[in-house]
Amino acid sequence: MFVKICGITNAQDALLSVALGADALGFVFASSPRQVTVDQVRSIHSQIPSSVMTFGVFLGERPEKIVEITHTLGLSGAQIHGNYLPEQIDHISERVMYTVRAIVAGRERLERVKSFSAWAILVDSPSPGSGQVFDWSLVEAVPERTKMIVAGGLTPENVKEAVSVLRPFGVDVSSGVELEPGKKDPMKLRKFIAQARSSDDIDSDDLDVRSRKDAVSDDEDVVPYNWEIGR
Numbered sequence: 001m002f003v004k005i006c007g008i009t010n011a012q013d014a015l016l017s018v019a020l021g022a023d024a025l026g027f028v029f030a031s032s033p034r035q036v037t038v039d040q041v042r043s044i045h046s047q048i049p050s051s052v053m054t055f056g057v058f059l060g061e062r063p064e065k066i067v068e069i070t071h072t073l074g075l076s077g078a079q080i081h082g083n084y085l086p087e088q089i090d091h092i093s094e095r096v097m098y099t100v101r102a103i104v105a106g107r108e109r110l111e112r113v114k115s116f117s118a119w120a121i122l123v124d125s126p127s128p129g130s131g132q133v134f135d136w137s138l139v140e141a142v143p144e145r146t147k148m149i150v151a152g153g154l155t156p157e158n159v160k161e162a163v164s165v166l167r168p169f170g171v172d173v174s175s176g177v178e179l180e181p182g183k184k185d186p187m188k189l190r191k192f193i194a195q196a197r198s199s200d201d202i203d204s205d206d207l208d209v210r211s212r213k214d215a216v217s218d219d220e221d222v223v224p225y226n227w228e229i230g231r
């Protein structure tokens with residue numbers, strides 16, 4: 001189970017997340033109580049092992065700016081929120097590796113993801129970083145063979161159920177592991193990652209849902225790009 005901890009604002013939280021087993025960290029460059037600057041991320045990033053993926057998080061940002069920041073900092077990729085044209089996505093994907101974020105605004109919009117070849121899509125609630133859980137039944141509209149990362153109101157208490165029901169490639173959390181906006185809670189972090197990982201051996205045959213994990217391609221050469229659905 002791929003686990004991404006989002007809304008990292010300081011080295012202490014970053015290093016603790018890594019020590020507890022996070023696969024990826026997210027830095028929010030959009031306007032937010034968790035907003036960070038390029039200089040802050042440069043300092044944090046220099047302390048993180050290269051085995052950990054790092055994503056800049058952008059909301060409606062110009063593709064050129066996303067590429068600039070991602071490259072300047074040497075981040076693994078970008079998590080993009082907002083409406084982008086496929087050619088804009090292509091522009092970014094030539095330079096960076098990033099996840100795709102899906103704003104759940106309806107089944108028909110989720111189905112649009114079919115026209116993009118994503119590294120992954122991040123299915124989230126309409127209001128990112130808000131801690132709101134979305135209607136999980138919408139996930140049924142996400143195409144097969146899509147690396148799906150689930151976000152939106154996940155907590156140490158509900159992440160196991162989310163994984164059991166949705167069978168995602170990964171999970172993403174921000175406010176659900178915070179003491180206050182911008183500061184992570186070590187106990188919640190520990191429990192969240194443990195709970196997410198404890199779901200790895202669930203037998204999907206026992207569940208009345210298709211196994212997205214099984215549907216994920218092992219082909220890591222797939223050209224990655226980032227896209228958001230909705231808005």
Ligand SMILES: O=C(O)c1ccccc1NCC(=O)[C@H](O)[C@H](O)COP(=O)(O)O
Nearest residue numbers: 006030032128129131152153173174175
């Ligand atoms: O965190 C924010 O305030 C934020 C602002 C603008 C764009 C994205 C933002 N956060 C993204 C995330 O933290 C997560 O990827 C995701 O939305 C999950 O958040 P949460 O529901 O708080 O776990």
